[in-house]
Amino acid sequence: QVQLQESGPGLVEPSGTLSLTCAVSGGSITSDNWWSWVRQPPGKGLEWIGEMFHRGDINYNPSLESRVTLSVDKSKNQLSLKLYSVTAADTAIYYCARMPYFYYSMDVWGQGTTVTV
Amino acid sequence: EIVLTQSPGTLSLSPGERATLSCRASQGVSSDYLAWYQQKPGQAPRLLIYGASKRATGIPDRFSGSRSGTDFTLSITRLEPEDFAVYYCQQYSKPALYAFGQGTRLEI
Numbered sequence: 001q002v003q004l005q006e007s008g009p010g011l012v013e014p015s016g017t018l019s020l021t022c023a024v025s026g027g028s029i030t031s032d033n034w035w036s037w038v039r040q041p042p043g044k045g046l047e048w049i050g051e052m053f054h055r056g057d058i059n060y061n062p063s064l065e066s067r068v069t070l071s072v073d074k075s076k077n078q079l080s081l082k083l084y085s086v087t088a089a090d091t092a093i094y095y096c097a098r099m100p101y102f103y104y105s106m107d108v109w110g111q112g113t114t115v116t117v
Numbered sequence: 118e119i120v121l122t123q124s125p126g127t128l129s130l131s132p133g134e135r136a137t138l139s140c141r142a143s144q145g146v147s148s149d150y151l152a153w154y155q156q157k158p159g160q161a162p163r164l165l166i167y168g169a170s171k172r173a174t175g176i177p178d179r180f181s182g183s184r185s186g187t188d189f190t191l192s193i194t195r196l197e198p199e200d201f202a203v204y205y206c207q208q209y210s211k212p213a214l215y216a217f218g219q220g221t222r223l224e225i
Contacts, residue, residue, distance in 0.1 A: 036215070038162075046154075046162065046205055048215040061214065095161055104209040105152030107173055109161035 002027035004096050004110035012090075012117050018083040022096030022110055029077045030054045034099040036106055037070065037081045039092040047092075049081065051099060086117045119143050119210045123218035131225065136193040138221045140206030148184050150209040153191045156220075157202045165204075166191060193223075201225050 008020035022035070029035065037049040050060040052070045060068055069082045079096055093114050097106035120143040130136055140151070148169035154162040164173040166182035169189055179194045193200055206218040 045219050046207075046217040048217070051215070059212075059214075102149075103152075103167050104150045104215075105164055105167040105207060106154075106162070107164045107167070109163070112161050 002098060002108050004098065004108060006094060006096055006110045006113040008094075008113055008115070010114055010116060012086050012115060014087055014117055015085055016117075018081070018086050018090060018094075018115055018117070020081045020094055020096075020113060020115070022079040022081075024077045024079070024098075029072060029079065030074060032101045034101070035072070035079050036097045036099050037079075038095045038097055038106070039090075040095070040112075041089075041092045049083075049094075052079070088117050091115065091117045118214075119146060119208055119216060121206050121208055121216060121218035123204075123206055123221045125221060126219075127222045127224060129224050130196055132196050132198055134196050136191075136196055136200070136223055138191040138193075138204050138223070140189040140191070140218050142187045142189070142208060145187060146189075146208050146210070151182075151184070151189050152207045153180075153182055153189075154205045154207065155200075155202045156205065162205065196223075198225075 003025045005023045012018045034051045036051040052058040067084045071080045093112040095112045096110045098108040122141045124139045151169040153166040156162040169184045170182040181192045183190045203220045205220050
């Protein structure tokens with residue numbers, strides 16, 4: 001079955017760039033699924049960051065749109081997230097998740113990776 | 118922007134009891150666009166219900182979702198010890214925006 005694994009630096013300096021990848025195994029990133037990033041600050045709820053489809057369609061949370069870039073590397077079967085000009089408020093667990101077409105929800109999640117600013 | 122409000126914030130019940138969790142949308146939401154997740158400490162969220170009432174793969178039938186107007190309900194009959202967790206509702210609104218409720222903690 002499909003598995004997702006996030007990775008990246010656990011510590012980012014303020015005003016720096018947070019860069020994460022999400023490796024997809026057990027399935028293709030070019031399948032009929034959207035792929036999302038979600039984050040969760042310590043002890044708080046979930047916040048959707050954005051989604052993308054392998055053909056290049058991308059949607060961002062308006063609250064983060066000016067600072068975030070999502071991309072896909074089909075050759076590596078992985079997703080990438082870049083968040084610019086980070087502050088302490090960006091400290092969170094970052095998850096990637098699969099979103100099947102017409103589910104409008106996230107049915108497979110990575111284990112998450114903790115990033116501290 | 119649609120805002121989801123979950124209630125109660127914390128629900129204290131015992132194993133074997135029935136849990137009823139609420140998620141109210143600030144404006145009309147299509148049933149197709151409402152989902153529920155369970156999250157246990159140190160774990161990623163797990164999809165329980167999508168399309169307001171459709172159980173995700175592998176979810177026991179003691180979990181069910183329903184809708185009445187702008188109110189969505191997650192019901193858990195016969196609580197098992199492993200059901201005590203935090204539950205989130207999530208909605209999709211066009212053109213492309215996902216939002217989560219603030220969560221309900223179900224505690225023993």
